[in-house]
Amino acid sequence: MDAALITALFALALIDSTSLGTLFIPIWLLLQPKRVTTSRLLTYLTTIAGFYFVIGIALMMGAASLAQALTGVLDRTTTLYLQLAIGIGLVVLSGYFWLRQRLTDSADKTDRWQTRVADQSSSTRGIAGLALLAGVLELTMMLPYLGAIGMLTTSDIGWSVRILLLSGYALIMIVPALVLFVIRSLVHEQVEPWLERLNKWIGKQADEATVWVPAVVGFLVVYSAAGGLGWVEPL
Template identity: 30%
Template sequence: MSTESLLLIGGLAILDMFSPAIIGVTVYVLLVAKKQQSRLLLAYLTTVALFYFCTGIFLMLGLDVVFDPIANALNSHSARLVMTIVGAILFIGSWLVPKKKTSGSPKPKSFSIEAMIALGFTTSLLEVATALPYFATIGILTSNHLAFYEWLPIIAGYNLIMITPAIILLGLHILFRRFMTTPLRKIQALFDKSTSSALSWVMFLVGLILLMNGGMI
């Protein structure tokens, strides 16, 4: 796999680091939960990472059947054209996403391991359909026709990168609990403003990356 493709996947993983649901739940638990914060968050983050990891494996094993005939039918010029068109649609659509207020990030029904696992599963299930960077990554891996042992660690690494900000916030809270309340409240306010703004930024950046990869920029 080329260095360019790996850098592109790394850029897409960095986009997914700023998931409003993951960071929103992390901040909420750190601010509100009185005990077992580490166990609660690790249960939630493990559930999310495993859900996306399993989804990635399922797509990688299933998409070959769909994409192989398409890849064989398209020459390089046609593939770049399709990539450019999709990138342009996402780029333009990012400016048209309506701005709307939200009621805040997802919250667990109770502070228990079971509730956090359930929250991780339900939020992942609801948001996986809009995981544009992840789907773009799966498409890149599929088009490179990698062996199982080559793409599996890439997907695992992608999902670890995705939950890295939450792990960092947890670590900072453990080390500097007294000083973290104000920064956490500011982060909470930022991510509670609008889910549409996060979606528009993801669409903008993924569209831009596809335009660059398609040769338009």
């Protein structure tokens, strides 16, 4: 198995673990005045991880069908060059965002999400619905995940390995939130101020993600393609 692919997928999964659905909302749940039970937080995290997994399978099937239709038109080398071009395009897009520095009203969006979390955190059904809503709304911003799906589709591996890697990807996405929950459960009083500071920092850095996420994803897509072409050694 391509070590460059594994490295890139792991890095993309770590990026996805810091999104609204996988980290922001879990932190807000942990900061609720009434402690969120283990079952409710696990319901939330398994729901959003399962949502990403199912969407990933559907995307891979669609991409594989398209690749099969293009068999004979595009060989693997051409496909890797196309992946390389897409990665470079993402880096250029990041530079465009940096130059433009769009001013968005992220503070109001953050407040609305925190209100929604407070309203839905009292029941298991509300928690599951919150996870699905976050997953659906993130579909338009899932650059790391789309990059991972593209890499899996263009890689020369079987479907069983693709599904295994996708499962591992979805698991890595929720690990940071699980770690925070365990720490909060063990040392609630000590970790509460730290969670508050982390929450404020996230709110301030939300806009910056529009710049660095495309850049990092683009680099990893380029790195994976270069590894497949034999240009670079795996990290």
